[in-house]
Amino acid sequence: MAISSLSEAIAAPPRKQVIRRLKERFIESLLFLCAFSCVAVTIAIMVILGTESIGLFKTVSVWEFFTGTEWAPLFEPAKYGILPLVCGTLTTSAIALFVAIPIGTTIALFLSEFASQKVRVWVKPILEILAGVPTVVYGYFALLFVTPLLQLLFPDLPGFNMLAAGLVMGIMIVPQISSMSEDAMRSVPDELREGSYAAGATKLQTAWNVVFPAAFSGVSSSYILGISRAVGETMIVSIAAGLQAKISFNPMDSAATMTAYIVQVSLGDLPHASIGYQTIFAVGFLLVSMTLIFNTIGHWLKRHYREQY
Amino acid sequence: MATSLSPSSTPLSPIQLSVLQRKRSSNLFAVAGIFSIAIALMTLIALVLQLFIQGFPKLNWQFLTSFADPEASLAGVLAALVGSCLVMLVTAATAVPVGIGAGLYLEEYIARNKFSALIEINVTNLAGVPSIVYGLLALGLFKYYFNLGESILTAGLTLALLVLPVVIVATREAIRAIPSSLREAAYAMGASKSQMVFDHLLPYAFGNILTGVIIGLSRAIGETAPLVTIGALTFIAFLPDSPIQSGFPFISFEWLKAPFTVLPIQMFNWVSRPEPEFQVNAAAAGIVLLSLTLMMNSIAIYLRYRIQKNLKW
Numbered sequence: 001m002a003i004s005s006l007s008e009a010i011a012a013p014p015r016k017q018v019i020r021r022l023k024e025r026f027i028e029s030l031l032f033l034c035a036f037s038c039v040a041v042t043i044a045i046m047v048i049l050g051t052e053s054i055g056l057f058k059t060v061s062v063w064e065f066f067t068g069t070e071w072a073p074l075f076e077p078a079k080y081g082i083l084p085l086v087c088g089t090l091t092t093s094a095i096a097l098f099v100a101i102p103i104g105t106t107i108a109l110f111l112s113e114f115a116s117q118k119v120r121v122w123v124k125p126i127l128e129i130l131a132g133v134p135t136v137v138y139g140y141f142a143l144l145f146v147t148p149l150l151q152l153l154f155p156d157l158p159g160f161n162m163l164a165a166g167l168v169m170g171i172m173i174v175p176q177i178s179s180m181s182e183d184a185m186r187s188v189p190d191e192l193r194e195g196s197y198a199a200g201a202t203k204l205q206t207a208w209n210v211v212f213p214a215a216f217s218g219v220s221s222s223y224i225l226g227i228s229r230a231v232g233e234t235m236i237v238s239i240a241a242g243l244q245a246k247i248s249f250n251p252m253d254s255a256a257t258m259t260a261y262i263v264q265v266s267l268g269d270l271p272h273a274s275i276g277y278q279t280i281f282a283v284g285f286l287l288v289s290m291t292l293i294f295n296t297i298g299h300w301l302k303r304h305y306r307e308q309y
Numbered sequence: 310m311a312t313s314l315s316p317s318s319t320p321l322s323p324i325q326l327s328v329l330q331r332k333r334s335s336n337l338f339a340v341a342g343i344f345s346i347a348i349a350l351m352t353l354i355a356l357v358l359q360l361f362i363q364g365f366p367k368l369n370w371q372f373l374t375s376f377a378d379p380e381a382s383l384a385g386v387l388a389a390l391v392g393s394c395l396v397m398l399v400t401a402a403t404a405v406p407v408g409i410g411a412g413l414y415l416e417e418y419i420a421r422n423k424f425s426a427l428i429e430i431n432v433t434n435l436a437g438v439p440s441i442v443y444g445l446l447a448l449g450l451f452k453y454y455f456n457l458g459e460s461i462l463t464a465g466l467t468l469a470l471l472v473l474p475v476v477i478v479a480t481r482e483a484i485r486a487i488p489s490s491l492r493e494a495a496y497a498m499g500a501s502k503s504q505m506v507f508d509h510l511l512p513y514a515f516g517n518i519l520t521g522v523i524i525g526l527s528r529a530i531g532e533t534a535p536l537v538t539i540g541a542l543t544f545i546a547f548l549p550d551s552p553i554q555s556g557f558p559f560i561s562f563e564w565l566k567a568p569f570t571v572l573p574i575q576m577f578n579w580v581s582r583p584e585p586e587f588q589v590n591a592a593a594a595g596i597v598l599l600s601l602t603l604m605m606n607s608i609a610i611y612l613r614y615r616i617q618k619n620l621k622w
Contacts, residue, residue, distance in 0.1 A: 020501060027503040028418055034410030038431045041470055048449035103345045110342025123346055125610050130353050132606045134531025136573040137595045140580050145359045171352045204335035232439025234534035239580055259441050266538040272453050284445040288438060295437035
């Protein structure tokens, strides 16, 4: 008798149990919606960039868009070749990486292999502060400090130039590269270092020939994410690099990047669905595809080439 | 032959020479490391000095309490300061609950399958999307599709998209650091999953999540590009409606629809003008902006330091 009532109790849970279960389901689906919002944002980015820019390709052929060497969509006669903007983006990014990769890697090697715990505790927050400076402040710094300084060295340097913008952008990326690389280097197990020291290697030889190759997947992924950051950087280049779209790989020139063009057009009041409005979405679409490719390669490198110890 | 054995008076043996050389290059590299850090540090110092030397004379009460003005000497950042605070309010109110919810779901609820891998990739990719692309999304979606206009609400939502991945990642790392014995103890006491998550995990993770949220917001407060694309105005000579009203119903949401400007946009506007007086204004606005972000960053760094010190599992 007692047993049967117990099994009845289990088979027919009281109201409280039902409510509790419903509440659990409700909370879980609410949290699921939160997580799904990320996917929704990604879809929204793709759909909006796609639908808003599709109108442009009714007037301009895709071929002309990607191979044209003149970009003047707001003038008569309008030209829609995106290569000048891509060229500006690549040049400023290259200068930035030329600064950020050597400095970032050196700092990472130094912090992980040479520096004492005390130095590390002080240097890392400083680097974090450098990473936290708003980009518009960096832009101001590039335009009104770095450019005049460079003009002392190169008197012919124009007021807007890719060199100053790229250099400052490089300094901005240093903390990202150094902290990601350092994490990768510090996860290299100590046995490898000890083996190297036992064979008579110095700290530098250990760092360069043992730790760096062992951490290379993490280090290279930090480089690639740095590239993606440089390609997407907006304010520094639109303040300091100039707004003329032209094909030039000379750092001393002024040239517009893809991001600077979007800012330039947005500052004017463009009517919805006009051709200028469509061009910024087309440029944005190319931009997001480029960074997406870099990010995917970066994360893939990190995951698939991780050394197993 | 005998002379080469006595170490002090004779040239060094090849091995000693090699050791010396290698040690020297090792030390040289250490110097290069210190030099690299010095470059970073000097840039930071130069940046702050440049801002202060140019902008400090302008930085007074009048500057903080005046509206933008075509006359450089009369212009101030009041509208931008209030705008930044209100936009941050909207951003925090939307990004924090959604981000924490997403983080909790991804760590505690999700079944490991293809769908979870999809969300995973999504979060990492969203964190890498250039901020100006979020601006384009907001321009197309919020401004023209939802018809929210160039309002504080649009701006807050735009920056919320930007902060969302940061909050999610911070939540996940904080939750992951909590040992599973805590979860098991909660279950052993008969807690349901949501009780375990909200009464046990969340309080323990709170400090670390808060650190991540502050860092995310400090990044958002300095963001310019996405707000430029939705068309933030730079010349605003009024404040939005106060959220707290004297009459019934005491709380008003009219301010959400108000046009706005924010500090970085105001600074961008001043930087891009050729007159040197406006560049002084830009520097002063830069000091205010930099102080805000540095303050938030140092709170975050301090919080993390305290948590790491006190928390021992």
